[in-house]
Amino acid sequence: MKKCHEVFVVKATLASFFLVFSVFFFSSAGIVFGQGTPSSEICNGKDDNGDGVVDENLNCDHYLSYLLDKSIQPVTVTLRDQFINPTDFTLVLIERLLNPVRKLHEGLAFNPKRPNLHYLAYRLQSSASFAPRSVLIENQFEKNVIKVTKPRYLLTPTGKNKIGIPIEKTLSILPPAAANKLIAAIVPSIPKNANHYLCYDVEPYDITEGVSVRDQFQNRQFEVIRARYLCNPAEKTHNGKVSEIVDRSNHLMCYEVIPHNQVNRKVITHDQFGIKSQTAVRTEEICVPTVKTPLSPTACTRPDTEGTAVVLDKDTMYQNTGGQLTIVQPAPGTIGVTADAFLRSGPDTVVTRGGSPAAGETYTFDTEMLQLSLSSGRILNLLANGVASTSPRTPGDPVQSFDTEMLQLQGQLPIGDPDFDLLRITAGTDFGLPSPGHTTLTKLPDGNWNVDSFFDITYRIDFVGHPGGAYTGMSGSTTGTIRMADICPPVGPPPEIN
Structure with missing residues (x-):
């Protein structure tokens, strides 16, 4: 990072700043927005948002996945999630078969709230x-x-029993009444009110964590070594039946674990696509509850500079994204x-x-x-001239989230305008x-930084109408608050003044 008071001559606006979460309300002076970035809860056995409740309103069930190799007749479904129409x-x-597990990590125990909710993972093909x-x-x-990628x-909600009989063949040779009795006796029901998930490959990267897990097959220590899949809650349609998303906030992130422990356990599974005999061959991944935040499509990208990003760039511009400036208050019968x-x-x-x-x-600009x-x-x-400040941040952190402040902003229309003798903005x-x-600066896989921003600008506008212009005999002051966020890339050169 270069020394303090370094001067940059740029063809850009003030730096980008990111809104993670905002709370706002309306008043006669304009729109007023909440400050700061509230912490979100994640499944970690801690009170992340400081309200005294641990893992508040979260589904903290974890899953251990096992390799299956079950051929099926191809089935067509329609899926929709936060990524795809x-x-x-x-x-x-x-x-894969996903078993709910009791997980121990860093001295914290996570017990499954729905021990009968399992998942089958169906491999997908699509021309889209x-x-x-x-x-x-x-x-x-x-x-x-x-x-x-x-x-x-x-992933389909699935019931599972540890019974090693060839259920499909057995049911095919029994009379209907006997088959129904067998199903009632040994076949698990399909879990209700549960998400389907659409899982995506991720660009792999290594991770090192140790966990201890216990499920119906084993109780042992595993090493988490590599990120594999991100699973979004998904809406599924099959044969005209729509399975809605139950919990939109809960995602799963699946990581490869070692050893790939051989278990070779016979099970019966039951989901929307039928009753099947399966063999769980070996351990593959652990899937943990995860909070996912899409990165803003309008956010700017900055190069890395000593573990952070310079919050000033030649290709940025601020634009009001919440509320408008009020210059002339509406009088009876006018719109202002x-x-x-x-x-x-x-x-x-x-x-x-x-x-x-x-x-x-x-x-200072x-x-x-x-x-x-x-x-x-x-x-x-x-x-316009102005001054803005940033709170301290820690270079090197993959996510750097910090408060900012617009300390001064002043702008005035040059003399000679046909409508205004005075138009001045102070904020x-x-x-x-x-x-x-x-x-918020977020490190991207390519080494650059995603930069998202906002300012909640409280302003005062003073104006005096020019004689003979549109606002002859009018003058006044207005105050209000607007949200201004960075827009990237810029929309082009400034339009001509008119």
């Missing part, structure tokens, strides 16, 4: 293309950005004048950066361009107009 897939093979994407995951093992499995706001660099913009990421930074797109159709460009905490924000 309804897409047709063909199920061609059963490759899939665009790989990056997401942020967090679970008891890690907080990391991973790259999802292609669909692999459908509002504006969308764009904060971007001009040809003479200079940004001075002081401080350091670890101690907190200050950005001069001759910035504050562009207003008025509801009347005019576009105005105001020269920022130093002027008694609180303008907090937040930034």
